[in-house]
Amino acid sequence: MATTERDYYEVLGISREASDGDVKRAFRKLARELHPDVSGAPDADRRFREVAEAYEVLSDPGRRATYDRYGHAGLRRGGFQPTFTDFGSVSDIFAAFFGEDLLGGAGRARSGRGGDVQAVVEIDLEEAFTGLSTSVPLEVAEACERCDGSGAEPGTGTRTCPTCNGAGAIRRVSQNVFGQFVQQRTCPTCGGAGETLESPCERCGGEGRTLTTRRLEVEVPAGIADGQRIRIRGGGHAGTRGADTGNAFVLVRVRPDPRFVRDGDDLHTAARIPMTDAALGSSIRVPSPEGDVELEIEPGTQPGTVAVIRGRGMPSLQGSRRGDLVVRLDIAVPTNVTDEQRAVLEEFARGASPETYAPREDDDEGFFGRLKSALR
Numbered sequence: 001m002a003t004t005e006r007d008y009y010e011v012l013g014i015s016r017e018a019s020d021g022d023v024k025r026a027f028r029k030l031a032r033e034l035h036p037d038v039s040g041a042p043d044a045d046r047r048f049r050e051v052a053e054a055y056e057v058l059s060d061p062g063r064r065a066t067y068d069r070y071g072h073a074g075l076r077r078g079g080f081q082p083t084f085t086d087f088g089s090v091s092d093i094f095a096a097f098f099g100e101d102l103l104g105g106a107g108r109a110r111s112g113r114g115g116d117v118q119a120v121v122e123i124d125l126e127e128a129f130t131g132l133s134t135s136v137p138l139e140v141a142e143a144c145e146r147c148d149g150s151g152a153e154p155g156t157g158t159r160t161c162p163t164c165n166g167a168g169a170i171r172r173v174s175q176n177v178f179g180q181f182v183q184q185r186t187c188p189t190c191g192g193a194g195e196t197l198e199s200p201c202e203r204c205g206g207e208g209r210t211l212t213t214r215r216l217e218v219e220v221p222a223g224i225a226d227g228q229r230i231r232i233r234g235g236g237h238a239g240t241r242g243a244d245t246g247n248a249f250v251l252v253r254v255r256p257d258p259r260f261v262r263d264g265d266d267l268h269t270a271a272r273i274p275m276t277d278a279a280l281g282s283s284i285r286v287p288s289p290e291g292d293v294e295l296e297i298e299p300g301t302q303p304g305t306v307a308v309i310r311g312r313g314m315p316s317l318q319g320s321r322r323g324d325l326v327v328r329l330d331i332a333v334p335t336n337v338t339d340e341q342r343a344v345l346e347e348f349a350r351g352a353s354p355e356t357y358a359p360r361e362d363d364d365e366g367f368f369g370r371l372k373s374a375l376r
């Protein structure tokens, strides 16, 4: 059952038009203010649950749509139950956000590698052909400038954790009918480090990192294909207290180009030529990602002929080799002929013999061969 009947947008202090990013930012800010570990306010626990529940609904597009249309009652009918009953420590909240321990924990002296981040760039086939330099905005945690990432207010150090006296763990002794049991768990104050900050940095609150939006420079190599990822070492979140920075992964989406079907580094396209060009030979222009290229049409070219223009496809990511441009030729037969043209064609037909239509010497595939390759 829902634990609050307050309007979720009001709880997070955002408008109904707020973007996913706004929802996340509002929740992050309120969570850091209201978490019972941090806030001394008597109603912090209740308010924190309210905020967590609002986030759980508004951060999910399906739930948000249901709530927008049918309100709390609609969510209950749909079987929604808030799962944020116990979120653990402040750092666990951020772990839930970013998949890793992003901001350490206030007052802790633990260190850890920064999390990875992912971004997406969408490019055209032409851009995939040439490669390009671009920049994408990323929200990342960076080492705090004031404390140089240490989390300690400049001029101060660490002291032994008062909760665990430096052991990093706390023991609890319990008694039941079978005897005495000792349970051990990681110290919640220092996260197992055994020491806490004497005085947390004023700017980052002891986390050693601050969140900033940064533009990440990305070199997209020529020949990249849709769905490939570029790893940028050290482009992710800063680690806590001097630990390694995470990586950024840039997912490349190549927009489909209606003129081509890509097959590895080869590009397939189609061209339609008049039957007279097919019979007499000609030269046509076919599209390629670097502009139109010329294709020689041999006299006696048959429907379904596949012409391969070597080395005019996509560049290969490995080395200097390029794929091929593969052109399937369709022969256009006239659909509207004038009386004059009809007379010419009739005269041609009268003069034609089986020899006129004899297969070309180099056409070793023949009609059925082409049919088979078309079906392959």
Ligand SMILES: [Zn+2]
Pocket: 144, 145, 146, 147, 148, 149, 150, 151, 152, 201, 202, 203, 204, 205, 206, 207, 208, 209
């Ligand atoms: Zn700081």
Ligand SMILES: [Zn+2]
Pocket: 161, 162, 163, 164, 165, 166, 167, 168, 169, 187, 188, 189, 190, 191, 192, 193, 194, 195
């Ligand atoms: Zn401790």
